[in-house]
Amino acid sequence: MTLKTKRHATALETISVVVPEEHVEIFENALGTICPTVGIFEEDSDNNIWRLEGIKDVGYGEEELANALALANSISGISPELQRKSTETDGWLARTYEAFPEQAIGKRFIIRGTHLDDTPSPSHLVLTLDAGVAFGSGEHGSTRGCLIALETIAHLKPQNILDLGCGSGILAMGAGALLNKKVLAVDIEPWSVRAAKQNVIRNGLRNLVVCEHGNGWLSPSIRKKAPFDLVFANILARPLCKMAKDLAKNLAPGGRVILSGLLATQIPMVLVAHQRQGLKLQEKIIQGSWAALILYKPNKS
Numbered sequence: 001m002t003l004k005t006k007r008h009a010t011a012l013e014t015i016s017v018v019v020p021e022e023h024v025e026i027f028e029n030a031l032g033t034i035c036p037t038v039g040i041f042e043e044d045s046d047n048n049i050w051r052l053e054g055i056k057d058v059g060y061g062e063e064e065l066a067n068a069l070a071l072a073n074s075i076s077g078i079s080p081e082l083q084r085k086s087t088e089t090d091g092w093l094a095r096t097y098e099a100f101p102e103q104a105i106g107k108r109f110i111i112r113g114t115h116l117d118d119t120p121s122p123s124h125l126v127l128t129l130d131a132g133v134a135f136g137s138g139e140h141g142s143t144r145g146c147l148i149a150l151e152t153i154a155h156l157k158p159q160n161i162l163d164l165g166c167g168s169g170i171l172a173m174g175a176g177a178l179l180n181k182k183v184l185a186v187d188i189e190p191w192s193v194r195a196a197k198q199n200v201i202r203n204g205l206r207n208l209v210v211c212e213h214g215n216g217w218l219s220p221s222i223r224k225k226a227p228f229d230l231v232f233a234n235i236l237a238r239p240l241c242k243m244a245k246d247l248a249k250n251l252a253p254g255g256r257v258i259l260s261g262l263l264a265t266q267i268p269m270v271l272v273a274h275q276r277q278g279l280k281l282q283e284k285i286i287q288g289s290w291a292a293l294i295l296y297k298p299n300k301s
């Protein structure tokens, strides 16, 4: 398979550290101070060792990163080496293509990279995408869990849908294509919004999926469209907990939220934060080490 690479207006780099499981959260927070997305990948399953990776502009946030890592080192008592790689030659982008054969997810979805030129199966909903440096090629357990959760709640026919943290646009496109309803897709990373827009056009979903740049619940486009019947938030455990109040406020009664980006071990923390805001658990979907939670806002009695 040919490895495609792309040029970006700004040079991006992948930064990573390798840590034992008990320190994942501490270092996830440290990288998270400057990288909106921190990917967590199994490095050595026998010894429970994880690689945490984030993408950032070259030269951006160096002082904040150094301070955050110094704090993480002192809390954890370990000092993992910070590795840096050009995003174009290694890290996410390269791996996205290497590890990106056609993927069947749930009962309905097939996800395909733009590099595949054979004909997809006509019996599925096919999403052809190029995630580039955005997160969301379909290989990650958190994304897969969200698409399976979407199939689980599709019969409820949600009308007003938000994908908060859309990355490549994979969930927004999946919802638009499966439900034939409008979806607002928002991401804080400009390169993700760019990738999502291109993928939406590529899949002929321009009439259904609108992609915008925005920061969480503060985004004016989100405020204007709330309350939502369905919200996807595949972010990370800690930001999800912080967003619980806004999420509950902006969900319509009877509405569903699909939360992911959390390790199965982080379910209790995320669940408690959302139950405190009155949301109830419908189902947990586990994909490898990752969990997706379907929660609902009860109708008022």
Ligand SMILES: C[S@@+](CC[C@H](N)C(=O)[O-])C[C@H]1O[C@@H](n2cnc3c(N)ncnc32)[C@H](O)[C@@H]1O
Binding pocket: 036, 037, 134, 135, 136, 137, 138, 142, 143, 146, 164, 165, 166, 167, 168, 169, 170, 171, 186, 187, 188, 189, 192, 214, 215, 216, 217, 234, 235, 239, 261
């Ligand atoms: C784990 S990726 C999920 C991508 C895609 N939805 C999927 O399921 O594969 C999380 C995305 O959330 C975005 N994000 C993180 N914090 C955000 C915030 N406060 N507002 C909007 N997007 C955010 C990141 O930039 C990243 O693209």
